[in-house]
Amino acid sequence: MSRILAIDYGTKRTGIAVTDELQIIASGLTTVNTKDLLQFLKDYIKNESVELFLVGEPKQMDNSASESEVHILPFITTLEKVFPKIPIQRVDERFTSKMAFQTMIDSGLKKNQRKNKALIDEISATLILQSYLYSK
Template identity: 65%
Template structure:
């Protein structure tokens, strides 16, 4: 069984999380500059077996797509062309940044650490992945 890779796509930075090979634990992987994301994923896929990719679906409170969604769709087209064998799933990512901030606070991180946007993005990707893992199928 392969890993599941999660993406919290942002216009500048993108947070990534991954499961263990048994798909039990979701862990933060890293944060990369978005313009390098496709190359990073290709390199990761060359080293690790990934069976699925989960991408956050940014929607407003009224269920309309956020302004980031067209950029995500463009990225997903490129990803699908480069790696058509890997299915992509979407997960509602509402409130993940707030949950990431709260988990950092609960974890006792100092204020300067909580202001690290790259860390927030990585934790948000982990929350997206954990949400996906918790979904009943």
């Protein structure tokens, strides 16, 4: 089997999570500068088989699109062009940042460590991926 790769897209940083090859476990992979994201994905896919991209879909409480969606849609268009054989699915990412922060607290990270926004992005991507796996 191939991996599923989840992307928590941000204008500065993007969190990435991935499944194991059996698609059972979601693990945080890394956080990359968004300007380096496509190259990171190209390099990763050279070494690993990916069958699906999950891209977080930020929504408001009333289910309307979040303001950040205007940045995500052009990225998705580029992703489709660069990787035409890998399908893309959107996953509601409401509350993932808050849940990521709470996960950091629950795991005992000190206040200084919880300020690491890159770690929050990576955990958010993991939560997006985990919610997708639960829904399958």
